[in-house]
Amino acid sequence: MLSMRAKYALKALVYLAKAKDQGPVLIGDIAESQKLPRKFLEQILLELKNLRVLKSRQGKGGGYLLAKPPAEIEMGHIVRVFNGPLALVPCVSVTAFEKCEECLDFAHCGIRRVMKKVRDVTAEILDGTTLETLVAIEASESDEASLMYFI
Amino acid sequence: MLSMRAKYALKALVYLAKAKDQGPVLIGDIAESQKLPRKFLEQILLELKNLRVLKSRQGKGGGYLLAKPPAEIEMGHIVRVFNGPLALVPCVSVTAFEKCEECLDFAHCGIRRVMKKVRDVTAEILDGTTLETLVAIEASESDEASLMYFI
DNA sequence: TTTAGATTAAACCTATAGGAATAATATGCT
């Protein structure tokens, strides 16, 4: 399951993407409008800043801004950082690879091959979906059947 | 000034580097021996794990481990992530570059050239110093005069 | 002896508090 941290990060980012031409956005605004716990969100935004996904201005009139265009911020990146590896088993993870000691025949393990497929299609979707995509999806009225159009 | 987060991260990492052949190390052990606030350290270690600098094992007998050899973990990386850009002015930052609007003649700005030199030598030292280096330094009896030997 | 469940030890997750640093703006003094 996606952690709250990851979900809140994504929500805040989509919000910032939508408001990207309106100057710095307050933590308080994001928290209130998206119903996110303010202090927790504060930590998350700070981490996003350290990742160079956001930048900030301090002091009066300050707030948070995207550090790059929405089209350059991939869901996959955010999920990996805030939620951990996409892979369901370590042996198919690209970012946190490890052999499964309990699987003797690593090379022919069926679980591994299926899970690798799962990871790969997940990565393809998540790395192919940017904040721009998410904003576009939310702006449209259609349901999941036509998502392919966006991705 | 180096933030506590950065300092604690480095201290914990050096401790883990020294203990690297002793299996998983407990948060509690690190906190106690290095006199670091336990719950705060917990957050920092988790972040180091998300950065793939550490790995962990959960449950009984668990703890934290380096995710790669000490020689591959650079001080510069840790400092940048936990403390921010090395540059003292944004216009010389590699990771967070921004033009200084208040300096009209960016190209010929003297402050900038000096600060660039400062950033470059800082980066050279910090990126050239790994956990392995730090452990070696602490194992030696000499003072800063002979640090060049290590770096 | 195997298996199922209980206990325990550990990291992990969500959340919050309180104050420091920073920057804009307003205010008051010369």
Next chain:
DNA sequence: AGCATATTATTCCTATAGGTTTAATCTAAA
């Protein structure tokens, strides 16, 4: 008018609480 000082709004930093999940080990029943 110009400068110093105070106020205010904001992010940033350090720290902590409390509960959840995971995994190893122990215990008891089948």
